[in-house]
Amino acid sequence: MTRDDTGAWAAERAAFGEIAARLGRDEELWTDFEALCRHGGRMAGTASERAAQDWCERQLSAFGPVARESTPYAGWRCDHAVLTHLPVGGQLEAVPLLGTAFTPDAGIELPVLDLGRGTPEMIAAAGDGVRGHAVMVRHEYPFSTQTVHRRVKLAAAQQAGAAALLVVQPEAGIGPVSGSSGRAGGPGIPAMGISAEAGLALRQPGARVHLRIVGADLPGACTDTLVLDLPAGQAARPDERVVLSAHIDGHPLAESALDNATGVAAAIALARAFAPRMHAMRRGLTVCLFSAEEWALNGSREWLAALPEARRAAMALNVNLDSLAGSPRLTALTSGFERLGEFARSGASLAGGALGVHLPLMSNSDHANFAACGIPALRLIAGFDEPDSALRLLLTPADTRALVDENHLRGATTSAAGVLWHALRADNLAGLRNGARPEARA
Incomplete structure (x- = not known):
């Protein structure tokens, strides 16, 4: 009909x-x-x-x-996740992305590199400056013809040698943003969603963080x-x-x-x-x-x-x-x-x-x-x-x-x-x- x-x-x-x-x-x-x-x-x-x-x-x-x-x-369990602003020592609003890679039990200390929107092109343009850093990128409205998905940014950062990824929720007063890492138990880097306020704090020159994510992959x-x-x-x-x-x-x-x-x-x-x-x-x-x-x-x-x-x-x-x-x-x-x-x-x-x-x-x-x-x-x-x-x-x-x-x-x-x-x-x-x-x- x-x-x-x-x-x-x-x-x-x-x-x-x-x-x-x-x-x-x-x-x-x-x-x-x-x-x-x-x-x-x-x-x-x-x-x-x-x-x-x-x-x-x-x-x-x-x-x-x-x-x-x-x-x-590809199951996954997080037992402990903390992001600390150094040298201040204050805990930042953050949640691990679902299925993300873990840190060593003692955590890792990293310098922060703010790449704004953090498209793959921006990450590539940063060159060796990405290596060994916690790369900070902006969360985007997910339902748009122009959206660059967080997992695309995560893959680009990992390929460029980043040690971690931080995804900033852009609106103040809301808290952190979650989402999937898409790792499915494979290789990866630790990734967390953070609040707008946490992102603002980490935009200061010389910002460093201590990142600790402890848990287990559950392949069965x-x-x-x-x-x-x-x-x-x-x-x-x-x-x-x-x-x-x-x-x-x-x-x-x-x-x-x-x-x-x-x-x-x-x-x-x-x-x-x-x-x-x-x-x-x-x-x-x-x-x-x-x-x-x-x-x-x-x-x-x-x-x-x-x-x-x-x-x-x-x-x-x-x-x-x-x-x-x-x-x-x-x-x-x-x-x-x-x-x-x-x-x-x-x-x-x-x-x-x-x-x-x-x-x-x-x-x-x-x-x-x-x-x-x-x-x-x-x-x-x-x-x-x-x-x-x-x-x-x-x-x-x-x-x-x-x-x-x-x-x-x-x-x-x-x-x-x-x-x-x-x-x-x-x-x-x-x-x-x-x-x-x-x-x-x-």
Whole structure:
């Protein structure tokens, strides 16, 4: 079905109205969101993550059997992390990047080199001045066409001979910034996120720090992927599946509310709304709640790699929900699939919502791993290219439920429902597979 068929499209909008009304009445969307926030940051490998997974399993089990599929990831534990300003001796606001390399038990003392934004070009231009230093670079708004990701800066600093990396959160009064190092147990240098105030202190000439990060890599770590399968009715393509995904895990600094209690609460609400209507769908719905997403997308990558080929081949589309509030504007990141943007816009229009589209692959959530398998995949996200939105506070102690406007979350969930309805009901999704990117780099 296409939007060119005006009468059929009007009928489709009318049929979708029941789903939209159901979501409009769904008080559990907000109470589920708040319940997830009460579990804390949900960092993979912690009691907070496990409790949140148990809670999500109970919520999803109301709609059908839920499988807990064991998923390996490059685990890591930090027992002690301190950054000290020398010779003052004062402790600076800092957190280790997830999975970062450790220091010797006694720590290391290093001179600080401030490279401002710290792009790879700036690091290369500093030449031998980088070697043996704690290189300080600025954290950037992560959802922009101009962003240089922290792991790109970390890799450039490590290659240039830096002894450590410090990533400065630019906004005062917020605290340090977290994020993944992407090391996955391999070689690396110690890396920490620090507050704006700590960065200001270390911009003084001759600044030195003592850095100590002690813990252990956990190469045998496993988490769970929660999987709910809702079969289609006796329609045209009941063996095809649309995968609706979100990630449960977050960071220990706050409640991981925007990132990603919003997406998980929305995914559960969509399962609740669609489960009674699956008899009218042309393809089945698989709801996947991943963990270890914050570990350079490790969880979904390992889960997809372990699937039988037939199970992957049945996946016609992935709709990934990650950071759905913080701005009223919603964007589909369409992973290089050229026809997927217009398809997603058509679906969102069922709900009366506008949807921005960004075509190039962005490896910033689990959709990228589906795209790497050749599966059309999009991420729905609020605040794309809006550096002043609340999403600037992701990965910081400010990512709490106070940042989330219920109307933004409800509107994004209804738009996601339109995309999902269109995907489950469309005559044919084969045409979406053009323009796939061959590899997703986390």
